[in-house]
Amino acid sequence: MVQIVIASSGTGALAQWMLVELQGEVEPRQSGSLAGSLLGDLHYTCEGIPVLIVGHHILYGKVVQLEKPFAVLVKQGGAPQPSPGEPQGHYTVTALIKTKLLFKTRPKPIITHVPKKV
């Protein structure tokens, strides 16, 4: 039987991360990988409403406490030939996510050029 262990790395308390949920897909502006590229600015209003400015859009969202938190798992490189009885795979719990920012409303476009009335 395959046994895959999911465990924390054991060094101190688990990190707390945040989940940001967006509608649709995120694509790089120029084709190429996303790594390193900017997504946008995340603000909060004084009432605690998250506001995300992505490209030419403003997204309004809300802070949601997750009823079922998530664990973020990172796969560890497996041993080449694990002996029988030993786990055949290992995931490390890198962080827990208990909060998400949900952006469900339609993005509002930012109009940067206002045509002059002729």
Added chain:
Amino acid sequence: RSRAEVDATLQTAKLNPAELLPAVHCLSFGPQASAGECCLLQLEPGLCAELEAGRSLVIRGEKDEQAVLCSKDKTYDMKIADTSNMLLFIPGCKTPEQLNADPASCNIIHSQIAGFSNNYWELRRCRPKLKKLRKLLMEDPYEGPSSQKDQTLTFSKYTTEDLLSLIQASEEEILHQLQVIDACKIEGYWRILEFNYEMKLLDHVTQLIDSESWSLNKVPLHTCLEELGSLEPREMIEHILLSYGRKYVDDGVVYFEMREDKICRAVAQMLLQNAVKFNLSEFQEVWQQSVPEGMTTRLDQLKGLALVDKSSRPETISLLKVEDLPEDNQERFNSLFSIREKWTEVDITPYIQDLCAEKQTVGALLTKYARSSMLNGVKVYNSRRPIS
């Protein structure tokens, strides 16, 4: 990004900085973000606390089985749930409360998105798959020290570790089930007693109770071990007392209160396994005569062990053990309906009770897997589909 750039964006977006908290998170994708190394596991209640306490979880499954996830004491079915939304996971991102609580929070927080996904692993609490446990232990039941079998090298013996690597269940569920099936550890291996050997041991004890005229509720351990220790290993004497009695201590002395229902049930099994079917009234007579003095037999002691056919003349009874039936819900119902076309709720309940999930009732199972109708004024259940 600099403060100036952030402010410029705010201005273009026509947002009033006065209505916003001073801190801003500038989100960018980290170097490993697209690598897809991270995945999300949605945690059922209790699992979060387990992980925070430093305990680990294990995914178990043979290549042809549906994977399950096991904590120390629970088992869950695993499935991938897709979402049409994009989920980004971001370390170090703060909520408004956290920003307000910490006046020293930086103006600009550069946060790197560690990864993103549009799916996650979803869990659903399920019944542990324990049928395999009995099957494994029945490969080589223990027949007693005088049996020749145990002298030979046999590999059909399992330690706790072995069982953990073969059974899709949590450790506590496995250990609990071992207790339920009266397994015992012999030389480090979990064993089930071969039925005839078990009955032999039980017979030694009941004969001794009779000859000593003990009360069935006060059987002294010490005397049993002394009197029977020459016939059978002391561990086996004690094991049979633990299996068929309730241990208690009175004034420093260990006694057992014998379990009438369980003993009567075992005697019934011994009688029923010798033939396909018995005349019910004949059986009841022989059964009552075969149980220890002072015990009373009742048909309801045989739930999940034997089936009475009230429609035949004369009425008959036959052996039908629930543990011999399939573990999967649909297969179980198919099997039951091929044994008997129509069942009353009273008759079928002992054979489907173990299928009930955490908050499920027998009624719910019947609604899902059977069709009801009336027969001679009684509600009966039959299969939803033709059984070949």
